[in-house]
Amino acid sequence: MTPQDVRSLRPAKARELFRDGLRTPTAGWCRGWTQANLLAVPRALAYDLLLFAQRNPKSCPVLDVGDPGEHRTGIFAGDLRTDLPGYRVYENGVPVAEVADVRDVWRADLVPFLIGCSFTFEDALIQAGVPIRHIDQGVNVPMYVTSVPCRPAGGLSGPMVVSMRPVPAALVATAIRVTSRYPALHGAPVHAGDPAEIGVTDLHRPDFGDPVEVGPGEIPLFWACGVTPQAAVMASGVPFAIGHLPGHMAITDVRDHHFQVP
Amino acid sequence: MTPQDVRSLRPAKARELFRDGLRTPTAGWCRGWTQANLLAVPRALAYDLLLFAQRNPKSCPVLDVGDPGEHRTGIFAGDLRTDLPGYRVYENGVPVAEVADVRDVWRADLVPFLIGCSFTFEDALIQAGVPIRHIDQGVNVPMYVTSVPCRPAGGLSGPMVVSMRPVPAALVATAIRVTSRYPALHGAPVHAGDPAEIGVTDLHRPDFGDPVEVGPGEIPLFWACGVTPQAAVMASGVPFAIGHLPGHMAITDVRDHHFQVP
Missing domain, CATH: 3.40.1640.10 (PSTPO5379-like)
Known part of the structure; x- marks a missing residue:
């Protein structure tokens, strides 16, 4: 198909x-x-x-x-x-x-x-003119285990997992504005820019999913990811x-x- | 004081x-x-x-x-x-x-x-020009047990409880707009107008708190209330x-x- x-x-x-x-x-x-x-x-x-x-x-x-x-x-x-x-x-x-x-x-x-x-808000991003690299490349979204700890609960603790989408600098504000409207689907990004600041050392080697290209003039945006509870299961x-x-x-x-x- | x-x-x-x-x-x-x-x-x-x-x-x-x-x-x-x-x-x-x-x-x-x-958003209402009757009258907010069932969970079930504030008709939109911005504090009203539609038969006899006057040209607005889980404890x-x-x-x-x- x-x-x-x-x-x-x-x-x-x-x-x-x-x-x-x-x-x-x-x-x-x-x-x-x-x-x-x-x-x-x-x-x-x-x-x-x-x-x-x-x-x-x-x-x-x-x-x-x-x-x-x-x-x-x-x-x-x-x-x-x-x-x-x-x-x-x-x-x-x-x-x-x-x-x-x-x-x-x-x-x-x-x-x-x-x-x-x-994934749910990606159509709204596309409608707003924000390209989605992993869809364009026909691969899975790249996901990373960060160094940001979740707040523990009972016997569950672990790091936050994020998904990453590279966004042209001029569209970063649009991407944040559009995704802010979907708090139940992770909402606005949790981080923009340097992956090292959240403990991600190599964008080319995601912990889950596939790598995507980050082009010149693009900012990697990181959204909290629903794989996080699976990371807590593991941790x-x-x-x-x-x-x-x-x-x-x-x-x-x-x-x-x-x-x-x- | x-x-x-x-x-x-x-x-x-x-x-x-x-x-x-x-x-x-x-x-x-x-x-x-x-x-x-x-x-x-x-x-x-x-x-x-x-x-x-x-x-x-x-x-x-x-x-x-x-x-x-x-x-x-x-x-x-x-x-x-x-x-x-x-x-x-x-x-x-x-x-x-x-x-x-x-x-x-x-x-x-x-x-x-x-x-x-x-109560948390009442200051924002006052700032927006919406009077808060129970504050002006120096009494507790009126609260009512409705006929609207909550969605049960395990052994807990019960009716939704609401708080009521009478709002001048011209300010109803403002009150809804302002309180919509506080979803973690019950957000927008769950009902406006005829109390009978949510099973409240007499505004003068609240189940909790004190009655307040509803003046001519005012619409009673009903917000979901955090006493609801206590109603579930009872039910x-x-x-x-x-x-x-x-x-x-x-x-x-x-x-x-x-x-x-x-």
């Missing part, structure tokens, strides 16, 4: 393709629909995760939380165990599998969290969790406008 | 007065500082309460959550057991005491939640909880501007 094809798909159709085995980053998919990070943890850990999210709202804006064992939520009419284009399974903080289907490891006590994703040695494969998101049934503030 | 006196007090000084026994509603106190609702529940109930708040963000915007047994938090440098001007203690969902000090009933497993309060028969006396708030050390969005 062409970028134009995937851009105009409805969420249910995209989820069907993922359920049938298509593995792809979801940037540029289903224009106008909200994308979300998935993290499912056992009920015994759910309070720590919800409090971690409350204490770190830039990186962990909670869109919805399912009840234990549920594999759909009010904003996601598909099956959270099959309808994402990729999953990571964690044991004791270590990613032990990257799979296309987690039905065999889903547990009755798992609480699914859906957390806002910055904290959480016994069991299921997340999405970074960049391979849950495409929800909620319009992006729903999360736009004036 | 005059209204002008209490308006210009610093939070620490107000808390000292409350600690020394002054019992008063806090509308109009400590201009420029954020006021908050308190609800402390046992750790075993904390997930349900945090999820209830996440699912009902208009009435339960969480400003901060302490760790179990803590009686101060990052945004409140006083003692949550003594520094509010009034408390309500609940057993099995029933208010069993209204007291000035809860040190003797505070428990090591209690998790204190601080939830945004609409759900929660074994034990401590809340503030409605209208008698925790005055925090955070500026109201901190919670203002563009």
